[in-house]
Amino acid sequence: MRSKILEELYINKGNYISGEVLRTKLGVSRTAIWKHINALKEEGYNIETIPRKGYMLLEMKDKLLPKEIEALISNNAIGQQIVYFDSIDSTNSYAKKEANKLKDGTVILSEEQLLGRGRRGRNWSSPKGTGIWMSLVLKPNIPPTEGVKMTQIAAAAVCKSIRELTGLNALIKWPNDIVINGKKICGILTEMAGELNEVNYIIVGIGINVNTDGFSCELKEKATSLFIEGGKKIDRRELVVNILKNFEALYNIYIKDLNLDETLVIVKNYSAILGKEIKIIQGNLEKKARAIDINNEGLLLVQMDDGSKELISSGEVSIRGENGYI
Structure with a gap:
């Protein structure tokens, strides 16, 4: 019921819709409508309530709320289903646990990770509301030996998106990091489960320091953020949308005939290590x-x-x- 109410609010975005109209359309009591509206507010949706006018959904730019993103990637297969958390241990851990129940192309997004991790079990700092912490659930019909290439597709998509959106000189430190001015801005963790000749699922975890304004002494020598490098706040929602679009374009080219050429053009052109x-x-x-x-x-x-x-x-x-x- 909550998702149906949210859908009606999106259809009428910028305008008030009365509790009576919602009650009639959805066949529940106005009290039930009110309870669901309050629950949506607690989830982070900015809903204005005025007596005798009703409810209006206001623009939200500081949260990665699913309906906002889904509306901007309507032509994408990847991201048509988004699972959103205000806080979670790890988006990759959740994706792996629920992978068999989730549809191909599902995206897991969280405002923060309490136990974010990178390759080889390293910790990944994921403070609330400052970055992009997401995992893609993929179920391609490809040999398991090809799964590792998802890392480079993701790296190419992230690097291309950052450059397009910010103009910053983002580079790829082969195979799974994005760096700016020699410091890490993004890490990618790809995990796979399958049989000898079949992929069950591939999880591509992407962590990006977007609007982080500082790091600990331990991290500041090797980590940075888009905000620190560019000097201005970035719309995280817009960056997520760009990444999903760029990833899907490269992913579709690849799985069609297992040709990585389009991805490798980006990976080589923006390499941080070739020739060094x-x-x-x-x-x-x-x-x-x-x-x-x-x-x-x-x-x-x-x-x-x-x-x-x-x-x-x-x-x-x-x-x-x-x-x-x-």
């Missing part, structure tokens, strides 16, 4: 190399100090710049 000296970290082993290329499978081609060349898989290593994070 890097450190390859495998467990306790650390090697220096020069990043030369990214091949058609999304593997990183490097040249070692002895002149030999190796292909590096993203699942095997962490990449660092020669003198720091990048």
